Amino acid sequence: MFYDWDWADRFLKGGRKKYERPLYDRGLRIWKTNKWDADSDINVGYTWNGTTPYVTYHKDGTTTIQGFTYAHGWSALRGYSTRFTIQRYAGITVLQRNFKFYLQEDDAPLSPPKIQGCRTCAQSGLVDGWCWSRTCYDGKLNADGKMYCDTHPEANYIGQLHQYRWHSVPCPHGLSDGHPVTKELVCSTCKGSKKYDYGSKPERMLWNGSPLRLRDGKVIKSAASQLERMIADNVEFVIG
Numbered sequence: 001m002f003y004d005w006d007w008a009d010r011f012l013k014g015g016r017k018k019y020e021r022p023l024y025d026r027g028l029r030i031w032k033t034n035k036w037d038a039d040s041d042i043n044v045g046y047t048w049n050g051t052t053p054y055v056t057y058h059k060d061g062t063t064t065i066q067g068f069t070y071a072h073g074w075s076a077l078r079g080y081s082t083r084f085t086i087q088r089y090a091g092i093t094v095l096q097r098n099f100k101f102y103l104q105e106d107d108a109p110l111s112p113p114k115i116q117g118c119r120t121c122a123q124s125g126l127v128d129g130w131c132w133s134r135t136c137y138d139g140k141l142n143a144d145g146k147m148y149c150d151t152h153p154e155a156n157y158i159g160q161l162h163q164y165r166w167h168s169v170p171c172p173h174g175l176s177d178g179h180p181v182t183k184e185l186v187c188s189t190c191k192g193s194k195k196y197d198y199g200s201k202p203e204r205m206l207w208n209g210s211p212l213r214l215r216d217g218k219v220i221k222s223a224a225s226q227l228e229r230m231i232a233d234n235v236e237f238v239i240g
Helices: 005-013 080-090 226-230
Strands: 020-022 029-032 042-046 052-057 062-065 093-097 100-104 115-117 126-131 134-136 167-169 179-186 195-197 203-207 212-215 237-239
Touching: 005 020, 005 029, 005 042, 005 052, 042 080, 052 080, 062 080, 080 093
Parallel strands: none
Antiparallel strands: 020 029, 029 042, 042 052, 052 062, 062 212, 093 100, 100 203, 115 195, 126 179, 134 167, 203 237
């Protein structure tokens, strides 16, 4: 579902106050910045101890996101609930890596492919793991009213519970109990190919939580001013 000012306005009109309403989602509320203005901005956030909007919808179809940093240096973006709120109601993903925050658009361009030997399995295609007994569902009811398994005749009178169609059979190593195995499981990272693409990652933009305007889930980019060009070294764009 796409959330914008029109959706928020319709949602508010369905409430009792018409200018503020619970969002029925993790304690979030939705409210107008100016309750007397029909075209007022509409906010999504919390109203505990004052208003804390994380997403603000504008009548022109744009959206502003922000993550507050408090006096003691703690950022609201460190809470998963805050990042999830922005992702759900503004349509852009917020990620945390090493106490830094990044924005990722849904169709962000990818970095070039970078095929290397798989680091998970050390280019062997196999990894250590744990082996368990298997479950067979071939049991069937015979004329004597008891369950039998033609696939595993030795397992007849399955588990002493004749009404069940399933039963356990030993693992390929002949063991019924779980046990570790060495280099016998296919690596889930490279799927056994021994190679993995460590490139092809979406572009992400470093974000400090300051208010940022979006349109259709994308950061609105404008021509940089002279001052912005002078401080461009302080703005980071990263890949992956």
